[in-house]
Amino acid sequence: AQTVTQSQPEMSVQEAETVTLSCTYDTSESDYYLFWYKQPPSRQMILVIRQEAYKQQNATENRFSVNFQKAAKSFSLKISDSQLGDAAMYFCAFWGNYQLIWGAGTKLIIKP
């Protein structure tokens, strides 16, 4: 069975600095997708970034980038130039067999 682990329940970062959120997963599949979703206090889940497992190049979306280490089954999210609007719960998710398997989330606090 696939599992997703986020070992950081909470992280804080000073505004304008960089923060990295950790995610590890376990699967026997070779072809899959990984996602980072953001859930602000309003609770609507928003896709931040996604990575196809067959692509070696790390995905990047503006200030958000991932460090995908397939052999280590690691998928961390780096947020550069943190902004107050980045404060939210961040969930790592694994897509396989038509299901999204989710981690428990990391609460990101931005200090002004």
Added chain:
Amino acid sequence: GAGVSQSPRYKVAKRGQDVALRCDPISGHVSLFWYQQALGQGPEFLTYFQNEAQLDKSGLPSDRFFAERPEGSVSTLKIQRTQQEDSAVYLCASSEGAVDNEQFFGPGTRLTVL
């Protein structure tokens, strides 16, 4: 509409009551998913529809939970004889294709069972 909508946004039920939660996916989206999110936790998969066909219901926690999507658009999640452990936010998501995996989420329905 522009996004996935869910109604009601909040629902309070007495233990033993039946509830029905509605999801309006993005127009034309083939796939529809239901998730349950307990407080402070990540979402957990409940069920998946491709058009009107329910292809996976392995995540439904008991036979009190039932979901349908009769015309391949709007979906309803019904919970019979609600119990306190059913209290959670119920999220609906849709995606464009049958195998497309980018899901768009609604705001959720927060269910509180007293």
